[in-house]
Amino acid sequence: MIIAEQKSLDELKTLVGSAQKVLVVGCGTCVTVCFSGGAREAAITAASLRMASKLEGNSKQVSDVTVQRQCEWEYLDPIAEQVREADVVLSLGCGVGVQAIAEHYPQTWVVPGLNTKFMGMPTEQGVWAERCAACGDCILGLTGGICPIARCSKSLLNGPCGGSEAGHCEVNPEIPCAWQLIYDRLNSLGKLQVLMDIQPPKNWRASRDGGPRKIVREDLRLVVEKE
Amino acid sequence: MTPDEHSNGYLVGSNLERVLRAGHFAVTGELGPPQSADGEVIRKKAALLRSYVDAVNLTDNQTAIVRMSSIGAGAILVQEGLEPVIQMTCRDRNRLAIQSDLLGAYALGMRNLLCLSGDHQTFGNHPNAKNVFDMDSIQLLQVVTAMRDQKVFQCGDAMKGQEPRFFAGAAAAPFADPVDFRPYRLAKKVKAGASFIQTQLVYDVPAFARFMEKVRALGVHRQTYILAGVGPLKSPAMASYMKKDVPGILVPDEVIERMERAGAPWAGKKADELSKEDKKARSEAWKKEGIQICIELIQALRQIEGVAGVHIMAIEWEEAIKPIVEGAGLYPRPVVPAAVEAAA
Numbered sequence: 001m002i003i004a005e006q007k008s009l010d011e012l013k014t015l016v017g018s019a020q021k022v023l024v025v026g027c028g029t030c031v032t033v034c035f036s037g038g039a040r041e042a043a044i045t046a047a048s049l050r051m052a053s054k055l056e057g058n059s060k061q062v063s064d065v066t067v068q069r070q071c072e073w074e075y076l077d078p079i080a081e082q083v084r085e086a087d088v089v090l091s092l093g094c095g096v097g098v099q100a101i102a103e104h105y106p107q108t109w110v111v112p113g114l115n116t117k118f119m120g121m122p123t124e125q126g127v128w129a130e131r132c133a134a135c136g137d138c139i140l141g142l143t144g145g146i147c148p149i150a151r152c153s154k155s156l157l158n159g160p161c162g163g164s165e166a167g168h169c170e171v172n173p174e175i176p177c178a179w180q181l182i183y184d185r186l187n188s189l190g191k192l193q194v195l196m197d198i199q200p201p202k203n204w205r206a207s208r209d210g211g212p213r214k215i216v217r218e219d220l221r222l223v224v225e226k227e
Numbered sequence: 228m229t230p231d232e233h234s235n236g237y238l239v240g241s242n243l244e245r246v247l248r249a250g251h252f253a254v255t256g257e258l259g260p261p262q263s264a265d266g267e268v269i270r271k272k273a274a275l276l277r278s279y280v281d282a283v284n285l286t287d288n289q290t291a292i293v294r295m296s297s298i299g300a301g302a303i304l305v306q307e308g309l310e311p312v313i314q315m316t317c318r319d320r321n322r323l324a325i326q327s328d329l330l331g332a333y334a335l336g337m338r339n340l341l342c343l344s345g346d347h348q349t350f351g352n353h354p355n356a357k358n359v360f361d362m363d364s365i366q367l368l369q370v371v372t373a374m375r376d377q378k379v380f381q382c383g384d385a386m387k388g389q390e391p392r393f394f395a396g397a398a399a400a401p402f403a404d405p406v407d408f409r410p411y412r413l414a415k416k417v418k419a420g421a422s423f424i425q426t427q428l429v430y431d432v433p434a435f436a437r438f439m440e441k442v443r444a445l446g447v448h449r450q451t452y453i454l455a456g457v458g459p460l461k462s463p464a465m466a467s468y469m470k471k472d473v474p475g476i477l478v479p480d481e482v483i484e485r486m487e488r489a490g491a492p493w494a495g496k497k498a499d500e501l502s503k504e505d506k507k508a509r510s511e512a513w514k515k516e517g518i519q520i521c522i523e524l525i526q527a528l529r530q531i532e533g534v535a536g537v538h539i540m541a542i543e544w545e546e547a548i549k550p551i552v553e554g555a556g557l558y559p560r561p562v563v564p565a566a567v568e569a570a571a
Contacts, residue, residue, distance in 0.1 A: 153347050154318075154358070158365040158415060160408070161344050162400030162427055165474035171347050183405045196411065198419055201322060201366045201381060 001030040001121065002094045003128045004037060004114040009048055012090065015111040019060070019087035022049060024113065025079065025101065026066030027093040034128055037092030037114050039066035045092060045113060070097030076104045083108055118150075136206030136213065142194065144185040149202075151178035157199040235565070238375070238422060239394040241338035242310045243282040245563035246536075247423065247452045252529060253536025254557050255312060255425065255454060256280035256548050258304075260295035269295070269303040275545040277309060279552045281560055282339055284425070284538070287314040291351025298332045305336040312396070313337050316345025321361035322370065322381050329371065333391035340393040341425060342367040364397055365419045371395045372420030397421035399453075401429070401438035403475030410441040423452040425538040428469070430520075431477040432527045439531050448533030455528040458540040459547045460517035462510070463487045482520060489516035518547055522554035529555075 007015075016022055024046045032038030046064035053060040065082055067075045070093035076083075083089055083101070088109045091098040095116040102110040118130040133150040139157070140147055149155045153163075153171040160179030163170030169177045186192050204210065237244055246253050256276045261268040276283050283304060285297040301311035313332055315325065329340070344364040348356045362370065370381045371393055378386045397416040401409055413424065429435045435455065442448055460466045463486040470478035487494070493501060493509040501509070525537050537555075541547040552558045 153349075154344055154360045154363070156344060156360070156363040158363050158412075160403070160405070160412075161364075162398065162403045162475045163347070164404045166404060170474045171349055177404070180405055183408055195408070196415065198365055198369070198415055200369070201362045204361065 001033055001119070002096075002116060003034045003118050003120045003130075004031050004094050004116045006036055006041065006045070006092075006114055007112070009052060012045070012049065012113055013052060015113075016049065016060070016088055016090060019109070021085060021087045022046075022060055022062040022090055023079075023082050023086035023088070024049070024062065024064040024090045024092060025070065025083075025097075026064065027070035027091075027097050028066055028068040029071070031092060031094060031097075031114065032066075034122070037094075037097075039064075042066050042092050045090070049090075070094075071100050073100060073104050076101060080105075134207065135202070135204070136210075137203060139199075139202075142197075142199065143182045144189065144191065144194075146178055146182045146185060148178045148182065151176075151181070157202060237565075239338050239392045240565050241282070241394045242563070243312065243339050244394045244422070245565065246281045246561055249561065249563045251536075251561045251563070252557065253452065253454060254280050254552055254560065255282050255284060255536065255538045256545070257284040257286065257538070257540045257542055258300070258545065259286050259289060259542040260297065260300040262292065262294050264295065266295075266303050269300050270307060272545045273304055273307045273309050276548055277307075278560060279548050279558060280539070281536075282310040282312045284312040284314055284341060286542075287316045287343070287345070288319060288351070289314075289346070289542075291318065291346045291348045291353070291356075293352060298328055298335065298337065301332065301337045302335045310339065311337050312339040312341050313393075314341045314343055315367065316343045317360050317362050317364060317367055318345030318348060318358050321359050325362070325367065326370065326374065326380055329374065329391045329393065333389075333393065338392070338394060339396065340371060341396045341398065342371060342421070343398055365415055368395055368397055368416060368419035368421055394422055395420055396423035396425060398427065399424050400427045400475040401435055402427065402431070402477045410438065410445055410447070413442060414445050414447045417447050417451045421451055423454060423535075425454045426456040427475050428456045428458050428540060429524065429528065430466075430469075430482050431479050432524065432531075434477055435528065436531050439533050443533050448535075452535035453533055454536040454538040455531075455534050456538045456540060457521050457524050457528070457551075458542075459514070459521040459544065459551060460486055461544065462513045462517075463490065485520060486513060486516055489513050514544075514547070518550050518554065521547075521551050525551070525555040525557070 024042045026039050026042030027037050042064040046062045050062045065079050069075045083105050090111055090113045091101055092113045098112045119132040120128050120130040123129045130150050135149045152159055153169050164177040164180050167180050169175040186194055258272050285300045287297040288294055297313045301313050304311040342364045348358050372395055373379050374390055375392045378390045399413045463483055466478050466483045466486050469476045489512045490509050493505055528534050539548055
């Protein structure tokens with residue numbers, strides 16, 4: 001899932017600026033699961049902004065609403081009235097959600113309430129870790145199911161570098177060395193010979209480096225009659 | 228140099244390649260370019276290394292700190308008549324920049340190249356930078372050797388005109404984790420085209436000997452020239468720091484104790500209880516011992532089968548190279564004329 005974390009209240013205040021009517025929009029999907037932008041967080045954020053504005057002697061009208069999936073336009077239709085009434089929409093969706101609102105409501109000023117961090121998963125209660133970098137050309141079949149693009153600090157395809165020590169990355173002792181994990185896993189599966197192949201330079205065009213990406217599935221598109 | 232310099236069976240015919248091919252125990256040194264545009268710094272350091280080493284490594288924004296480029300500094304070394312080993316990392320350049328820099332470096336007379344992944348930028352003075360890592364060191368070796376041997380760019384396009392011919396090398400970290408994989412990763416680098424290897428600093432000779440035993444079992448020592456990395460210690464604190472805080476460096480307690488004993492006459496005194504002269508004398512005593520330890524390391528490493536030379540890393544202490552090379556009995560350096568038939 002997409003993992004995000006909330007911006008500071010100070011930054012939110014700056015983003016909201018002088019707007020009087022603020023609508024905080026939460027999202028019921030990834031950011032609910034990672035406790036950063038669900039209904040609960042939207043309500044708390046709205047209350048915090050209300051209190052902050054009151055303390056500063058300029059009480060704003062701050063309301064909140066949460067949609068099931070902020071990243072799909074059809075889920076944004078039911079909140080059309082609230083969006084139109086607001087001077088600013090503070091989205092607690094990921095970066096996709098923020099843009100979905102902006103694109104769906106061209107007349108509305110939309111600002112982000114979260115910093116979208118990565119695609120990952122919870123590894124223990126309260127801890128989330130990155131797992132996928134969306135490189136567009138999955139190599140997990142070569143690395144025992146552990147991604148060096150997302151999890152090696154240098155995204156090495158022929159690791160580990162000399163900075164692997166006692167299982168962690170030299171960049172930060174909190175980061176497990178992805179190549180140590182790959183080595184250990186292939187070793188335990190009796191597949192270490194896989195590591196003797198040299199992986200050639202990667203085709204990064206499949207990743208963001210090739211420009212913004214798009215997938216078109218003709219089999220799923222609705223056929224539009226040509227005039 | 229002429230386009231025919233790679234005749235006589237040489238890949239490139241650089242001095243480093245000739246010395247190694249002739250079977251001499253090679254000595255390379257390291258020169259850290261300045262954090263400025265002052266070419267005089269390179270010339271002064273070059274003067275300290277001249278005639279004591281077969282080639283001089285020029286670091287590439289070492290520890291991710293911005294310095295004069297290795298190729299820029301290398302051009303000065305070529306002017307000065309010394310032979311550079313250009314270090315090139317994958318941290319700051321994509322495959323376009325790397326290849327174009329290599330074309331330029333060759334045109335400027337550089338003939339040796341050390342292919343590195345590069346220290347992560349968060350260690351340096353621009354931790355907010357975007358890194359590149361379009362390729363890694365092993366892929367870089369493949370690109371460099373394909374440019375040399377097949378006259379092709381990484382994309383597969385044929386090169387028209389003079390190809391860049393580099394005697395390509397790589398680094399090895401014998402003691403980094405996972406230790407069992409290190410000899411195999413070295414073998415991968417050799418398979419990718421590394422003609423020589425310069426290792427991380429060695430202070431623990433028995434541990435290095437065990438690594439070399441595994442390397443020999445793979446036959447890799449016959450396919451590449453392995454130069455063991457050594458470096459003089461400046462103080463017991465430096466030894467302890469490397470032992471504790473630098474991944475992949477083993478410093479035995481005996482080495483730290485030797486450094487401490489060298490400073491024994493001043494032991495037990497706090498910094499403010501020592502006069503300026505005392506501090507200077509203690510520093511000199513430590514440095515003398517550091518050089519002596521380095522000499523002994525070289526002599527011990529030379530006895531290990533498959534060690535073809537040493538790479539002396541005395542960054543910001545280039546003055547140490549002369550006493551180390553002389554003390555280890557490696558001076559004068561051999562002269563291997565380019566015209567002499569290479570040993571088969």
